[in-house]
Amino acid sequence: MDTSSKRAGETYVFEDSELPLLVFANLSLLSPGRVLALEGIPVPLPRPAGLVLEKLMTDRGGRKGDRDLLVALALLLVCVPDDREELVRLYGTLSAELRYAVRSGLAALSLLEPRALMPDPAPHRRLVAELLAELESTEQGG
Numbered sequence: 001m002d003t004s005s006k007r008a009g010e011t012y013v014f015e016d017s018e019l020p021l022l023v024f025a026n027l028s029l030l031s032p033g034r035v036l037a038l039e040g041i042p043v044p045l046p047r048p049a050g051l052v053l054e055k056l057m058t059d060r061g062g063r064k065g066d067r068d069l070l071v072a073l074a075l076l077l078v079c080v081p082d083d084r085e086e087l088v089r090l091y092g093t094l095s096a097e098l099r100y101a102v103r104s105g106l107a108a109l110s111l112l113e114p115r116a117l118m119p120d121p122a123p124h125r126r127l128v129a130e131l132l133a134e135l136e137s138t139e140q141g142g
Helices: 025-029 048-057 062-078 081-093 096-111 122-139
Strands: 012-014 021-023 032-038 041-046
Touching: 025 048, 041 048, 048 062, 048 081, 048 096, 062 096, 062 122, 081 122, 096 122
Parallel strands: none
Antiparallel strands: 012 021, 032 041
């Protein structure tokens, strides 16, 4: 797994002697997290911080874009303080263009209407606004 966020936004070949992979854009932000055992099968999960950022900056429109933003919200709702700190730290490693995309994603999320079978964003607008303010303060060196 490529754990360097320096290539976020690019699509490239990740060279590996066992299994070279094509890495699509912002998936390079993902890093290994917990492993769940579901019916005896290990299921590796990514750490929430990188996945939230990936979902916020993915450039999609319509229902798919809305769902990605609502998945980011669902992840934010289960983040612990360490996850949020990691998110802010990772955000600081992104290029100015990708940081803008993350903030744009949060702004769009704050305006979304509820969707069936997805978390309702309305009760969580304050959480989104607080995260956006925190990220914006890092832009000004605060």
